[in-house]
Amino acid sequence: MRTGEVAALAGVNVQTLRYYERRGLIAEPVRGPGGHRDYPGDTVSLLGLIKTAQGLGFTLDEVAGLLGAARRGRPGDRLRERVVAKLAEVDRRLAELAAVRETLARLVDAECDSLTDCTRPDCPLSAAP
Template sequence: MVQPATGLRTGEVAELAGVNIQTLRYYERRGLLADPLRSPGGHRLYPPDTVARLTAIKAAQRLGFTLDEVADLLNRHRRPGGGLQIRAADKLAEIDRRIAALTDVRATLARVVAANCDSLTDCTCPDCPLPDPRQVR
């Protein structure tokens, strides 16, 4: 006798993992999740570890990893030296660079506000911190 397929249905997985159904299907199409089994009625049936995998994917995204990077990390997980340490150090350096760039932008904006700049192209404030667009080539 053939055993009926068992597992979690799409809505159950989505609810347990805190994602919507469209996200679940998108991750399937991207190859982040294995194709689920199907019930005799055609419903997707996911193994219980799908929830843990989704949780890991969402955690990696919150850390700033793109889905391509997450896919690579998940594939590397199966091999020795999964690469998380190297990728995390690289991501940390990238975030530090972005923070430095945003700090520079913030400082310039603060100078624009303090100088009461009134136009991007024809500012009349003394000591305008913005470059004069007429002099830029």
Template sequence: MRSGQLADAAGVNQQTLRYYERRGLLDPPQRSPGGHRLYPTEAVTLLRVIKTAQRLGFTLNEVADLLDAFRRRRSGAGLQARASDKLTEVEQKLADLTVIRDTLRAAISAGCDDLIACAGTSCCPLPFAE
């Protein structure tokens, strides 16, 4: 499968393929006699896995670690532990965002229109550090 075909099938662009190769996420492809990159059909699944992991909040470094662990041991690969850690991270972000949302709602309800003026009142809901 040539790079354009792979990119289309996986929903990425060709620059992404080359970037993933440089990062070691995607094995360097074989070359045709004309110098074209030739990828195995399994590369489509690998690219979809990488993109899905990114959508789930994993960084490319974390994805590389997961792929490396899988390639070395071929079983387990620590996905359960890493997914659990990522879930904890996401839940903390959600908690932080909930506080931000609630504070912004309170600021809107309190009619805060000027940060300096609001900070000087006792009813200001914004969490100014002391």
């Protein structure tokens, strides 16, 4: 498959496809007689896997590490520990967001009237460090 076709089927742009090549996330394709890139059929599913992993919060560096382990014949190599670490990171971020949400809700309830000079006695901003 040619570059444009792969990009369209995978839902990425051509620059993303080439960037993933440079990063080693996908193999550089063979060139056809006219010099056009000719990608293997599994490239679209690999791109989908990369996008799914990114959607789960994995960075491209982390995805590259997981793909490298899979290419070395150890697809489960460190996958579980990386998923557990990512889950812990998500839990930490959720706790931080819950604290932010609580403070925002208190601001709404207190009907604060100024960010820098609120006159409400129960303003959560005045209690901030």
